[in-house]
Amino acid sequence: MGEKLLTIEDIAQAANVAKSTVSRVLNNSGYVGKETRERVEKVIAESNYTPWVTARNLSKQMSNTIGVVVSEITNPYFARAFEGISEVIDKNDMNIIFCNTDRTPDKEEQALRMLQEKRVRGIIISPVIDYDVPEKAKLFRSQLESISAPTVLLDAPVDLDLWDGVFFDNFDGAYHAVKAMISSGHRQIGIITGDRKNKVVRERHRGYIKALKDSGLKVDPSLVFVGDYTVETAYRIGKSMIQAGMLPPAIFTANNFTTIGFIKACIEEKVELEKDVSVMAFDKLDEYDIFGLKYNRLERDPRAMGRMAAGMLVTRIQYPDMPRSRKIIPSKIVMCR
Template sequence: MQNKTTIDDIAKKAGVGRTTVSRVLNNTGYVNEKTRKKIEEVIQSCNYVPSATARNFAKQDSNMIGVIVPEAHNPYFAAALEGIYEVLEEKELLLVLCNSNKSFDKEEKILKLLKQQKLKGLIITPAIDDLDVQKILEYKKLIESLRIPVTFMDSGLDFNDWDTVYFDNAGGAYNATKVMIEHGFDDIGIITGNLSTKTARDRYKGYLRAFEEHGLAVREENIFQGDFTTKTAYQITQKILERKTYPTTVFTTNNLTTIGFIKAVYDAKLVLGKDIRCISFDKVNTFEDLKYSYIERDPKAMGHLATTMLMERIANTSMPVRKYYMPSEIRVNL
């Protein structure tokens, strides 16, 4: 049965103030030996064990690192969390994981809750987009109010006040489209993400730039707006394949979109890599033996680096703000 004795109960029984009990528990400040012994006897008789959170709060310290991601179920972020956990385990720190579910309102609530938890630091992939200037200003104020070191990971936003680890979304999409064009596949459709988000827009811009630099026209009927989910990508692909003519290649702009696309292709009894090709933003590990091309990134390394940067920031809050672009490679499988 859980012991519900509180620090106030200990203080009352020992006939001292709450602050004096706190000093004994945390071994901070002066307490005369007679009073200390009396408080320790009361603590022992009540079987009182203070929580780690209570101790950390009293010491104005913490062993907890907060992490906020937009899709905790996504294998991409699961891999990033592996990298984060490796560093935290080595440092004997706890991970407090929160999922914003790509919702700014939910992320805002999470940040306000975490503000009460006395975190040591925070790693965040923001759900907020950069179109609404007022929201961005409010968001920055909220982050600043945490008063702890923060590292942004795989962020579509570029804040000059915090360390950030990026992937080049526009550059990756440009290189992927360029490679397919140079291999002779210039009839390339695209299933985008929600274009109200910067990540989706950047990838779409990279796709358009590759066409423009090769002097090719983009066919509007080959542009399909998705939302980075498997379900929507599956439905869009079904509609693509119902057409009399469809693109020889489709650029799927995230891993979940790729899963939906490939499932629809197989359900239509078509052969991937022969009847239609795919160039994917990110590898899908479960499709390792299938014939499709992809942009290969290392989200685990990204999580590891973001956490290492946060640890360095905690150790030295006055160092210059750092920005780091993670590398990526195009794996062609035609």
């Protein structure tokens, strides 16, 4: 059995004041005499009292917490974005409830419901759903609409016309990445793509195709390897293409897990990057810098994106009626030689 938690009433009794006076001391609001304040503060310090946040939220009809919902926390890209969010939210004296949905719409729905129940002040969400499927988009839209807290979309498809958001143009990014490979002299460029039911995957794939076509190059179906944006599958694809002698001179890995899986296969098969195969990665692999891997990449700054989204949310909380805000994050192509 735990001890009974101290309440504001107990502090008031011990300090011989009314609980409203204790509340004023705690919140540094209203008039409190110097002597009274010191007496209350002494009792608080000696008793280790901390206000009960649930009761405070109940009284204020709001919490000081925001919710962050991401589709895959194992992705370093989202981990970096979270750092950026946390930076801004900390500065604004707010807290974060973090939800990982594992790319599962059901989990996403649960997370949103839970955050609504917790009366969070705002939500940043990197959605799971594919907006090209009308019924799914409709469901997602109605769910977001039922949430009274302001919402900011993070890294959702760029044409999603809902709420505030920080977006990335996946088509444009992939297009310029592949164009850069072509400019560096490559004519045979393969791609390890993902499940094309997903809009992000399709956009990146479309960028790849357009870059080839605009450069007068044929799209060779035998150079299109369909995976699922996971390390394991990309590794398997990499291994089998190397072992079958089907490795193209250049390959575009369309997300960071795919890059990791493919490079792992190359290392195991003694395939030298930039000598035997040139890789253009979608996103930088920060954690792999120490290995000095030679790969080209499209770099985005997820931390800045997180900061941007959190800033947008804080502003929206302060000014609920301001016009909708949408920002596209920039990217740059980094060639390793």
